[in-house]
Amino acid sequence: MTSHDSVLDKDxxxxxxxxxxxxxxxxxxxxRNAQSPALWRALTEAGRALPGSVRVVVLRGEGKSFSAGLDRQAFTPEGFDGEPSFLDMARGPQDELDATIAAYQEAFTWWxxxxxxxxxxxxxxxxxxxxxxxxACDLRIAADDVQFAMRETSLGLVPDLTGTHPLVNLVGYARALEICATGRFVHADEAERTGLANLVVPADQLDAxxxxxxxxxxxxxxxxxxxxxxxxxxxxxxxxxxxxxxxRAAQGRRLRDLAGISD
Known part of the structure; x- marks a missing residue:
């Protein structure tokens, strides 16, 4: 897309x-567009900064990968500069840990x-x-080189950034469990066949x-x-x-609106 006015550019x-x-x-x-708490805060800010004129939001990643997932630096003792490491967060009070994860999830909810x-x-x-x-998005277009994988369970964790609900809705419980528990790759043909992707196109046609x-x-x-x-x-x-x-209620609202009748 062209002729964009920049609203936010950070982290x-x-x-x-x-x-x-x-x-x-x-x-x-x-x-590879690895994610961090700073990136999640920026995504949350992006959602809040959207002008009221916006009807469609396209999410994309620069380079060869959309996003390779969480930056593993989060699990090192030092963590990220200015951020508590995930290990330190785990040692803190449970209510604080829950609140921190809830704040991270906000980056994934507004879509x-x-x-x-x-x-x-x-x-x-x-x-x-x-x-x-x-x-987190309503629709997904995948390039023919896409590789989806849910690796959290393989690392002793769970998917906690709102992904489990849409995954089950899209592919069903049994396939979602198998994808998450094995951590295997889901390639383009399977993604399209199972409904993970609405459309698969050659990589050079993705933006178009x-x-x-x-x-x-x-x-x-x-x-x-x-x-x-x-x-x-x-x-x-x-x-x-x-x-x-x-x-019926929705159609009534639409018909009244088209007829110029205000509620």
Whole structure:
């Protein structure tokens, strides 16, 4: 995408805005866009900084990898400069540890806001936290060289950055358990077949495919997309009759709006 106005550029995250489309780029290709608490804070800040005009957010990573996951420096005794190491956090009070993880999770939660549609454009490695960041988005376009993997369990940990819920919703419990417990790679063909990826394209066409999808999403009226997203997002937790009722209520709002009738 072109002609972006830069809104934020810090700690490995750049947010640019071009009218109704925002692009969040991970900007540390030398480290395969490895993640850190500072990067998570920057992602949270990016979500808060989005102008109200934005309808679609594209998430991408510079270089050959989308994100190789958590920077292993987090598990060294020294950790990151100015940050407590994960080992020190583990030795602290449980409520403080819980609050710290909750703050980290905020970087992964805003992508599914009802007023936005988010697209992850994923190439190369999307491992651990990188996989979970891709899963945080509504839609995923994958390059044909993509390698998804959930390695946390292999390291004695669990996926804790909001990735388990969308993973189970997309591929089902049994496959999600197998992917997480084995830590194996999920390649492009399987990702597309199982619903992890909406579309797979050659790597050199990834940005163009994300741009095309963003344009297609902008073609429908914003309020209709917002209402439809909310209906679909809530469908799994509603009964059939509850969903019918939600559809009627949403359609009533749309018809009144089209007729120029205010509530």
């Amino acid at each position: 490995g995250v750049r947010l640019t805005v071009d009218d109704a489309v925002a692009t969040v780029t991970l900007t540390n290709p030398a480290k 599914r806001r009802n007023d936005l549609v988010s697209i992850a454009a994923v190439q190369g490695h999307a491992i651990g936290a990188g996989f979970q960041l891709a899963l 495919a994300a741009q095309d999808l963003a344009a297609a999403l902008l073609a429908a009226p914003r309020d209709a997309v917002v209402e439809t997203k909310a209906l679909l997002a809530g469908a799994a937790s509603r009964t059939y009759e509850e969903q019918r009722s939600a559809e």
